[in-house]
Amino acid sequence: MMLLRAGIGRLAWRNLWRNRRRTLIMLLAVVVGVWAMVFMSAMMRGMVDEMVRNGLDQLPGEVQIHHRDYRDDPSVVNSIAPPAGDLLAALQQPPVSAWSARVRVPAMVSSAHGSRGVTLLGVDPAAERALGSAPRTMVAGRFLDGVDDRGVVLGQRLVERLETGLGKRVVIMSQDPDNNVADRGVRVVGIYSARLPGDEERFVYGGRAAIQELLGIGHQVSEVAVIGDGYRAVAPWAARVAAAAPELEVLSWRQLDPFLDAMLTLQDGFALVFMVVVFQALSFGLVNTLAMAVFERVREIGLMQALGMRPGLVLQQVLLESVFLLGLGLALGNALAWLSIKPLESGIDLSSVARGMEMFAMGSILYPALDWRDMLLSTVVVLGLGLLASLIPAWRAARLDPVRALNSH
Amino acid sequence: MTAISCRELCKTFRQGEELITGLDRVSLDIDSGSFVSLSGPSGSGKTTLLNAMGGLDTPDSGQVTVGGTRIDGLDRGERADMRLHNIGFVFQAYNLVPVLSAQENVEFVMQVQGVAAAERQRRAREVLDDVGLAGMEGRLPGELSGGQQQRVAVARAIAARPKLVLADEPTANLDSHSAAQLMGLFVELNEQRGVTFVMSTHDTRVMAYARRLISMRDGRIVEDRAQEPRPMNL
Ligand SMILES: Nc1ncnc2c1ncn2[C@@H]1O[C@H](COP(=O)(O)OP(=O)(O)OP(=O)(O)O)[C@@H](O)[C@H]1O
């Protein structure tokens, strides 16, 4: 290799430490800049991941299967038969990891003290758990036993609003396919808490068969929610499921919630923009540091050129100095970011500001997500743009006229 | 054999409105193995001529041939290569790279040339020994006296085995004892190794070491004669 042969690596390294103070200051700036890039990206990624996860919980599932008219009119009329035949076969094939057929209708829950509009979910508890959409935390009582469970599970906030409690009776009221009121008194068998307080007021769970019986819809369901092996890679298997159920509407979360989709797409863009902005601040210091370093060494550079060092090699030497500085800064900055994020990955409690965050579909705990791709991106940005910026002083050094440079004072 | 040949070299500098003559139709042949001194008043064109012969600068017109190859008209990179492989330089001052040790400074040119590390180190140590700096290989330039620094520069110039060494006032910053030592070294390298030396100097006592004396004035050669070297007690 030309560089090593000419020994300019050693030269560049020693030159870097000639002005120890200046180099250390610049190094510190790079370290802090890189740390900020990676740390902020991890925060943003944690935030967006959280939003997407919460969003998927709400949907729920990465893919949903509905009657073609369900989304326009989510009533019992637009229900579908539970998966069978080709569709069932498609749902049993990897990467599909879980699915749940559920009844989902608008309903009213009343206690002695009031009533509330809710979304009534008739579910198979085992399937919901596999899907990850069963309530995570039970505050009191239990979740449903099975599809035949005739009790209901309410959110804590709803219980408070209705001034009811565990073991008490409430009345749920909805419509059957013939627009007749279907109502039934049921017992509250469990109270859950949700990550998003709003969910606690919205979702009421009942056994699927019990709800189907209440609504008089036989074995029909409103939707089938499906998950695979990660929300980012949903397109291929969603298409396969759709092909197995041509008469139904099969949509991925990207189509179901375009906002989430946009968030996810924007996030990578945000990270890049943020990094470039931070780099901008660094680049002035970097160019200045190198320009000073070149300026102080004009005679020496003239000497090396006089002795037969080609201008290209002079250019490389200055760039190499920059690479050493940036590389060191990147290594330390990334290490620092890693060290500062790892302990936070178990979650940062934001409950004091959680009410504001709910607007953005955020829970009250933020889980920063350190991603090697963000570290890679920061490295590419800092090294790539850094080298580009360093070209200015390096070019100046290479263009020096050896005779004049040697005679300058 | 001819080490350097110059034909009708002209160089004019422009300083504002003024045109300054650097070289005025200089023609000159220097044989391999010779020891030439360039003298003349300040501004007579000594440095300009050395720079043209060493490919550090290009003449406005005329031809320069080094070791049989025309070098006027080469581009920057080609001239750098030409210098790297053919010419050793000793400047008046600021000869060494401050962050490199004496040994590393001597190795520098060989390193750029691509000489293998072991060979390079062996040659550098040998030449440093020849110039009387054994034991000082690890010192940085700042830890050497002016005379020692110039000797490192000479070591570097000859370690790369150039066709000729160009020295522009190599003794100007030295006390007379160091100057005498350096000249003794030049003579020795010239006589024992056949290295061609062309040096410029103001100092008549330094000129005395040369075997050919060229005097310049106003960019021209006004005198060119052979002499029997008369090393003096400086
Ligand atoms: N880069 C330059 N720009 C303008 N004029 C120059 C330049 N270089 C040399 N000159 C002029 O050209 C003439 C010859 O200069 P040169 O340096 O060759 O003289 P010199 O004999 O080496 O003098 P000295 O003994 O002082 O080193 C001088 O008049 C000098 O002022």
Ligand SMILES: [Mg+2]
């Ligand atoms: Mg001069």
